[in-house]
Structure formats: C-alpha cells, structure tokens
Amino acid sequence: MYSTRMSNLPPYLFARIDEMKTEQAKKGVDIIDLGVGDPDLPTPPHIVAALCAAAQDPDNHHYPSYAGMPAYREAVASWYHKRFGVTLDASKETLALMGSKDGITHIGEAFVNPGDYVLAPSPGYPGYSTGTLFAEGKVHEMPLLRQNNFLPVLDNIPKNVARSAKLMFINYPNNPTSAVAPLSFYREVVDFATDNGIVVVSDNPYSEVAFDGYRAPSFLEAKGAMEVGVEMHSLSKTYNMTGWRIGMAVGNAEILAGLGRVKTNVDSGVFNAVQHAAIAALSGPQDCVREACTIYQERRDVLVSGLRELGFDVPAPKATFYVWMPVKDCMSFAATLLNTSGIVVTPGIGFGSSGEGYVRFAITRPVERIKEAIERMRRLDL
Incomplete structure (x- = not known):
C-alpha cells in the first residue's frame, strides 16, 4: 500500500x-x-496577549502571506541585527516558517536530486535525514565525537562525497550533544562549502538557551556565509512556543527563494495572529x-x-x-x-x-x- x-x-x-x-x-x-x-x-504573558488581540481582528482570519507578513519579517531582521550584528534585507533574506522543522524537512526538495548526497551530523536531529529521504537523496553522516568536541572533521569527508553533496546541515548549540561551536568552525564550513558548491543549512534554535555568560554566535556572522547558506531559527525554545509553530529562515536570497517555492506548494503560511505574537516576542522585553x-x-x-x-x-x-x-x-x-x-x-x-x-x-x-x-x-x- x-x-x-x-x-x-x-x-x-x-x-x-x-x-x-x-x-x-x-x-x-x-x-x-x-x-x-x-x-x-x-x-510569556505579553506574547499570549498579543495573540489574543490579533485573533480578535477579522483581518487576520484570511489566508496569510506565504513568505510571512512584512512586519514579521522586519521584526526577524531587526532581531538578527540586534542579536548577532547580521544585516538582512527583510523582503528577500527572511522567510516565515511553521517552526524550524518546517524549513529543515522541506529544503532538500528544492536542491536535492535523487541520489545526491546530503551531509548530516551524527548524532543529529532526525529531521535532517528524513527530509533527505523524502527528497530521495542519500545521507552521509558526519560523526560528532567527544575527542573532536562534537564538531565534524570536514577533512574526513570523502572527496567524491563532498563533490556530489548538495546540502550540509550543521547545528550549534547542538542537539543532542549540547556542544557549542566557535566562529572559527563556521569559517571552515564556509570555505568547505565554497570549494564544493554546497548549500549550508545552519539549524540554530538553541542560541538563546545559554548559561554561565555564554553567547552563541550565528553561522551568518562568518565572512562569506551569506553567499553559501541560510540559517533556520525558531521561537519554540527561546520563548517557550513549541506548540505555536513559528520560526524563520534567513540568509542567502536565492536559497530562500528555492525553499519558499516549495513551501508555496505544500502549505499556506503561518496564521497572522501567531505572527503578531511572534513580533511581540522578538521586539518586546527579553x-x-x-x-x-x-x-x-x-x-x-x-x-x-x-x-x-x-x-x-x-x-x-x-x-x-x-x-x-x-x-x-x-x-x-x-x-x-x-x-x-x-x-x-x-x-x-x-x-x-x-x-x-x-x-x-x-x-x-x-x-x-x-x-x-x-x-x-x-x-x-x-
């Protein structure tokens, strides 16, 4: 069947x-x-209050924009600039997601042909592999080992695999190992992706859940990252909004256009009232x-x-x-x-x-x- x-x-x-x-x-x-x-x-109550107010407005009861409300995308761009110092064109370099899982599991359909390799961390979030399988690609696991601080050793990826890979998933702070990555690692990833023509997908939903004064960087802070990749982020962990299904993809405009084209064919966007609540989260008190x-x-x-x-x-x-x-x-x-x-x-x-x-x-x-x-x-x- x-x-x-x-x-x-x-x-x-x-x-x-x-x-x-x-x-x-x-x-x-x-x-x-x-x-x-x-x-x-x-x-947080102020986010819930924003949802309730927006849900009362009949203008929000219609189909939302596929890419996200301009106001939400502006809030995303502003948050990224304030938090990471990354400048984004909200109209081209941001995209609303129904949580980061939405972008992770669909992006392969835009870039992966049957038989193409996708580089995914092992251990890693299961969505990297399942999204690849739906796109009929082949997963090449990048081992995350304790002796390497749970960072993949890019030189260990076979050259024939690297040359035929279309995507690379990276995820720091990491699920499940909780490892963190320095900006120098992201520079290595940019060089590797540039040399091999690979699209990098940085999965970064845990950047704000940090301790002892640690502040996680964004992949997009690395020089050249905007040329080779995008970053998925989510409000789920930062603002305790797992059930709300709201997140964002940011970065290279051409890559986001490919993901956006897939999404216009498989969903109808994020409920506007939820986007209003997300604006309150990103723009409000932290x-x-x-x-x-x-x-x-x-x-x-x-x-x-x-x-x-x-x-x-x-x-x-x-x-x-x-x-x-x-x-x-x-x-x-x-x-x-x-x-x-x-x-x-x-x-x-x-x-x-x-x-x-x-x-x-x-x-x-x-x-x-x-x-x-x-x-x-x-x-x-x-």
Missing part, C-alpha cells in the same frame, strides 16, 4: 518514546519525562528569556551534580536544555530507567549511529522532579 519512500523511513524516535511512556502510565507508573525537549515553562535561562541553569546544575555523584562522567553544557551522558548501551540503559524507575531519557542511537553509547536528558522538568529522578537512579545498580 505504502510508497517505497515510506518504507525507507525509520520509526520516528519520539513517537516510539511516547508509546513506551503510555504503556508504563497505564500500569500506574509515575513518569518523570526527561526525554523530549518540550519546555514546561509557559509562553527579561523572560533571561529568566528561563536562570531556571534551566539551576536544573542543569542539579542534574549534572547528581549524575556525577552516581559516578557518571557528565560535562556541564554551556547551552541547550540537554545533558549528553555516556553509557555502555544506550537502549538498554534507557529501557532500564523507564521500566524500573519510570524515568524517560532518549537513547542516543535514535539520533544516528554515532549516538550509540550516550543518552540524552532534557532539563524540561522542575528541579524537584529532577531530584526525584536522581534518587530513583540511586536505588538502581547502574
């Missing part, structure tokens, strides 16, 4: 985790979910972002300290709300935690072959629940 393309798709990791959680919950188990990275903090980071940092410290007391070698991340922990067997470890203690963590293998030997904790639950998870783990022989 299904297409060959469907048979090539792996089961979506987080959907399977949801099934496993449901099975345990039916047994009456008190689940502590440290698996999927969905913020538990509410969307205290809410700093407050959220303070909460996440406390949770990070409690989790990392507890895991270290249990004997695990866990670095404290500078950004994201993930903790990437080495274990002997990720599937066995995750299953043990869920089946014996009701704790959900994500096995690293679900993010690619180089994710084996790790599990990912999401610090998207209150400190008290994280402490409870540590106490439950303390009672196990791990």
Whole structure:
C-alpha cells in the first residue's frame, strides 16, 4: 500500500518514546519525562496577549502571506541585527516558517536530486535525514565525537562525497550533544562549502538557551556565509512556543527563494495572529528569556551534580536544555530507567549511529522532579 519512500523511513524516535511512556502510565507508573525537549515553562504573558488581540481582528482570519507578513519579517531582521550584528534585507533574506522543522524537512526538495548526497551530523536531529529521504537523496553522516568536541572533521569527508553533496546541515548549540561551536568552525564550513558548491543549512534554535555568560554566535556572522547558506531559527525554545509553530529562515536570497517555492506548494503560511505574537516576542522585553535561562541553569546544575555523584562522567553544557551522558548501551540503559524507575531519557542511537553509547536528558522538568529522578537512579545498580 505504502510508497517505497515510506518504507525507507525509520520509526520516528519520539513517537516510539511516547508509546513506551503510555504503556508504563497505564500500569500506574509515575513518569518523570526527561526525554523530549518540550519546555514546561509557559509562553510569556505579553506574547499570549498579543495573540489574543490579533485573533480578535477579522483581518487576520484570511489566508496569510506565504513568505510571512512584512512586519514579521522586519521584526526577524531587526532581531538578527540586534542579536548577532547580521544585516538582512527583510523582503528577500527572511522567510516565515511553521517552526524550524518546517524549513529543515522541506529544503532538500528544492536542491536535492535523487541520489545526491546530503551531509548530516551524527548524532543529529532526525529531521535532517528524513527530509533527505523524502527528497530521495542519500545521507552521509558526519560523526560528532567527544575527542573532536562534537564538531565534524570536514577533512574526513570523502572527496567524491563532498563533490556530489548538495546540502550540509550543521547545528550549534547542538542537539543532542549540547556542544557549542566557535566562529572559527563556521569559517571552515564556509570555505568547505565554497570549494564544493554546497548549500549550508545552519539549524540554530538553541542560541538563546545559554548559561554561565555564554553567547552563541550565528553561522551568518562568518565572512562569506551569506553567499553559501541560510540559517533556520525558531521561537519554540527561546520563548517557550513549541506548540505555536513559528520560526524563520534567513540568509542567502536565492536559497530562500528555492525553499519558499516549495513551501508555496505544500502549505499556506503561518496564521497572522501567531505572527503578531511572534513580533511581540522578538521586539518586546527579553527579561523572560533571561529568566528561563536562570531556571534551566539551576536544573542543569542539579542534574549534572547528581549524575556525577552516581559516578557518571557528565560535562556541564554551556547551552541547550540537554545533558549528553555516556553509557555502555544506550537502549538498554534507557529501557532500564523507564521500566524500573519510570524515568524517560532518549537513547542516543535514535539520533544516528554515532549516538550509540550516550543518552540524552532534557532539563524540561522542575528541579524537584529532577531530584526525584536522581534518587530513583540511586536505588538502581547502574
């Protein structure tokens, strides 16, 4: 019944985790979910108020612009200039997305022909691979290893693969490893992409979830980046708006035009009221972002300290709300935690072959629940 393309798709990791959680919950188990990275903090009130006001306006009840409201795209350009010092032409170098996943999974259809290579990090967000499979391309995994600070070694990519690759996905601050990248790495990526004629897609939704004074750069800050790539960003993590489905792609105008052409054929744009709320988020006070980071940092410290007391070698991340922990067997470890203690963590293998030997904790639950998870783990022989 299904297409060959469907048979090539792996089961979506987080959907399977949801099934496993449901099975345990039916047994009456008190689940502590440290698996999927969905913020538990509410969307800030001023953003909600902007949505409510805009939803009352009948002018917003019609089909929205495919590319996004001019006012939203101007707000995106202004935010990028203020935050990263990157100057964008809002009319050509910004594009509204229904969350960054929208752009990540559709951009391959604009640039990848059947059999073309796409360079994707491993471990990495599953959308890089699934979007490639929908475009009938071939994924070449770029291993992210601890000894390389979880940065891909571009010189290790075979020359024949590099020459036939159409896209390269990069993602820092990184999901799932929580690694960060210096601007010097982005300069290497620009040179590599220029030499091989590759379109770079920087996935940067975690730039604002940072700790200890760290400020993540944008790929577009690197000299020449605007000539070879685009960056996907999202309001989901920064403003606790995962369910709102609003984000942006910014960068090279020609690349964005290709993505935009795909999107005009597969969706009808983002609800205008949501775009008005996003304008309020990007243009309004940013205290809410700093407050959220303070909460996440406390949770990070409690989790990392507890895991270290249990004997695990866990670095404290500078950004994201993930903790990437080495274990002997990720599937066995995750299953043990869920089946014996009701704790959900994500096995690293679900993010690619180089994710084996790790599990990912999401610090998207209150400190008290994280402490409870540590106490439950303390009672196990791990």
